[in-house]
Amino acid sequence: MIRLTNIQLVLDHDDQAMTSAVLDRLSITADDLVSIHVHKRGYDARKKTNIMLIYTLDVETTHNESLIEKFAKHQLVKATPDMSYQFVAKAPADLQERPVVIGFGPCGLLAGLVLAQMGYKPIILDRGKEVRERTKDTFGFWRKKILNTESNVQFGEGGAGTFSDGKLYSQVKDPNHYGRKVLTEFVASGAPDEIMFVSKPHIGTFRLVTMVEQIRAKIIELGGEIRFSARVDGVQIDNSQITGVVLADGEVIHSRHIALAIGHSARDTFQMLYDSKVYIEAKPFSVGFRIEHPQSVIDKARFGKNVGNPILGAADYKLVHHCKSGRSVYSFCMCPGGTVVAAASEEHGVVTNGMSQYSRAERNANSAIVVGIDPSDYPGNPLAGIDFQRALERNAYVLGGSNYDAPAQKVGNFLKGTSSETVGSVEPSFQPGVKLTDLSKALPDFCIEAIREAIPVFNRKIKGFALEDALLTGVETRTSAPICIKRGKDFQSINTQGLYPAGEGAGYAGGILSAAIDGIKVAEAMALSINTRHEKS
Ligand code: FAD
Numbered sequence: 256m257i258r259l260t261n262i263q264l265v266l267d268h269d270d271q272a273m274t275s276a277v278l279d280r281l282s283i284t285a286d287d288l289v290s291i292h293v294h295k296r297g298y299d300a301r302k303k304t305n306i307m308l309i310y311t312l313d314v315e316t317t318h319n320e321s322l323i324e325k326f327a328k329h330q331l332v333k334a335t336p337d338m339s340y341q342f343v344a345k346a347p348a349d350l351q352e353r354p355v356v357i358g359f360g361p362c363g364l365l366a367g368l369v370l371a372q373m374g375y376k377p378i379i380l381d382r383g384k385e386v387r388e389r390t391k392d393t394f395g396f397w398r399k400k401i402l403n404t405e406s407n408v409q410f411g412e413g414g415a416g417t418f419s420d421g422k423l424y425s426q427v428k429d430p431n432h433y434g435r436k437v438l439t440e441f442v443a444s445g446a447p448d449e450i451m452f453v454s455k456p457h458i459g460t461f462r463l464v465t466m467v468e469q470i471r472a473k474i475i476e477l478g479g480e481i482r483f484s485a486r487v488d489g490v491q492i493d494n495s496q497i498t499g500v501v502l503a504d505g506e507v508i509h510s511r512h513i514a515l516a517i518g519h520s521a522r523d524t525f526q527m528l529y530d531s532k533v534y535i536e537a538k539p540f541s542v543g544f545r546i547e548h549p550q551s552v553i554d555k556a557r558f559g560k561n562v563g564n565p566i567l568g569a570a571d572y573k574l575v576h577h578c579k580s581g582r583s584v585y586s587f588c589m590c591p592g593g594t595v596v597a598a599a600s601e602e603h604g605v606v607t608n609g610m611s612q613y614s615r616a617e618r619n620a621n622s623a624i625v626v627g628i629d630p631s632d633y634p635g636n637p638l639a640g641i642d643f644q645r646a647l648e649r650n651a652y653v654l655g656g657s658n659y660d661a662p663a664q665k666v667g668n669f670l671k672g673t674s675s676e677t678v679g680s681v682e683p684s685f686q687p688g689v690k691l692t693d694l695s696k697a698l699p700d701f702c703i704e705a706i707r708e709a710i711p712v713f714n715r716k717i718k719g720f721a722l723e724d725a726l727l728t729g730v731e732t733r734t735s736a737p738i739c740i741k742r743g744k745d746f747q748s749i750n751t752q753g754l755y756p757a758g759e760g761a762g763y764a765g766g767i768l769s770a771a772i773d774g775i776k777v778a779e780a781m782a783l784s785i786n787t788r789h790e791k792s
Pocket residue numbers: 357358359360361362363380381382383408409410411412413414415416417418419420421422423424485486487488516517518519520521524588596598608609610757758759760764765766767768770771
């Protein structure tokens with residue numbers, strides 16, 4: 256097949272327009288064309304009066320090879336690459352030792368699945384509960400303020416992104432097309448087919464839950480074992496080689512190949528690893544607030560008269576501002592038609608995040624507006640960023656009334672520096688509830704100044720962004736891990752052989768797709784190392 260990139264067509268084009276664009280690009284006639292397959296579809300809404308659809312197409316013609324040769328120097332015409340996934344190894348039939356994966360979020364899901372598909376029968380451990388039980392606990396917290404510190408938005412089957420917008424795109428370089436493998440597995444487990452071709456796919460919370468259950472069933476069918484409420488509280492290291500893990504109930508599981516896919520909120524586990532002398536560095540992350548607007552304001556600002564077009568759906572945005580102070584403020588994890596959620600995993604802390612359903616039909620749009628910070632803002636040992644996050648979360652808990660309500664303020668008041676007394680036209684979606692207050696006390700002064708500078712600038716890009724009644728809710732602290740558990744080219748910890756730091760918690764991913772991709776890479780590295788060791792024994 257021939258891959259054509261950057262085919263631009265107007266929003267309401269018909270099939271004939273696509274055919275004509277293909278014939279035009281390849282200078283062929285209709286008789287030469289066999290078929291057209293849409294590989295990717297995105298849109299360019301920079302000019303809302305002239306929104307364009309941007310396609311990557313795979314085209315079959317009667318003479319592919321000669322056309323590929325003819326267009327050899329054309330950047331937008333290439334042979335369609337083989338994007339199918341090839342396993343790098345196969346488990347030896349007499350293999351005794353089973354690899355262990357700690358954490359069953361996107362990274363652990365894909366690491367576990369790929370190891371199982373290659374025949375390694377992994378043991379997967381997660382501190383939280385299976386996803387249906389976890390859903391009850393999480394909704395229990397949102398509705399009744401009862402926090403289960405082991406089963407919540409951060410911990411349990413499916414990981415941190417289970418109650419989310421389920422955005423499935425990433426900017427990581429992916430020359431081996433691992434992202435395709437992830438999406439293919441997700442579709443095979445119940446995700447909608449369209450995630451394969453829309454440029455910014457999302458699946459929403461409820462579909463994610465079903466998908467995660469199906470992947471679990473597949474791993475078990477392939478001989479893998481998944482254990483919930485199995486928190487790893489210790490590691491056994493002998494002469495710089497990991498030899499096993501110790502569970503909270505004292506059980507020891509022996510293995511010399513252990514993936515550490517624990518996400519960014521496993522603070523007790525980070526401390527345990529640090530105390531066990533696993534090499535850890537501090538790394539930059541971001542803190543800020545969630546902002547909520549009526550979705551209709553965002554739709555109108557982005558799509559103009561095209562609001563409601565089913566191809567476009569609910570509008571999103573991505574904003575960045577570089578402040579005079581040198582700080583950057585940016586929007587993060589934008590959830591069109593969604594809700595702001597309570598994402599704490601520790602008692603007496605308030606943390607915000609966002610989620611939505613597949614339909615993205617809720618009244619409000621939300622996103623995090625965050626300021627980049629780095630280790631010079633929280634000097635100390637490599638775990639000092641965790642103390643910084645925790646202090647902000649506990650402070651937000653107090654500002655919210657010490658009952659898991661979140662502190663909130665209208666944008667108009669925030670910009671003027673006055674406290675909010677009442678909610679305006681934007682109803683807060685945060686559960687259990689919000690307490691209106693003065694958010695300037697919720698973050699360090701340099702963050703408040705930066706966000707105050709950025710919001711009016713964002714208003715020039717998205718009309719209505721600085722709406723008087725738009726609502727800020729705080730605090731957003733879990734944007735990424737505040738640490739990096741360094742690994743070498745072999746994907747193993749630089750000072751602990753056999754330990755494979757992976758995914759978001761180790762500092763090697765940011766988001767569902769990139770964490771899942773990292774899970775595949777780590778599974779491959781583990782399999783190759785297991786086979787090498789097996790050959791030598
Ligand atoms: P995690 O998903 O955090 O999984 C880690 C797992 O390890 C957890 O299940 C935890 O229980 C387990 N664990 C931790 N410690 C231990 C231990 N000691 N022993 C055993 N198990 C342990 N990203 C997107 O790309 N798109 C989105 O739309 C999106 N929305 C989000 C919405 C919310 C509310 C949240 C919280 C996050 C969202 N994210 C989103 C981010 C995304 O969820 C994470 O980037 C991703 O889940 C990271 O995957 P991971 O597998 O590395 O870690």
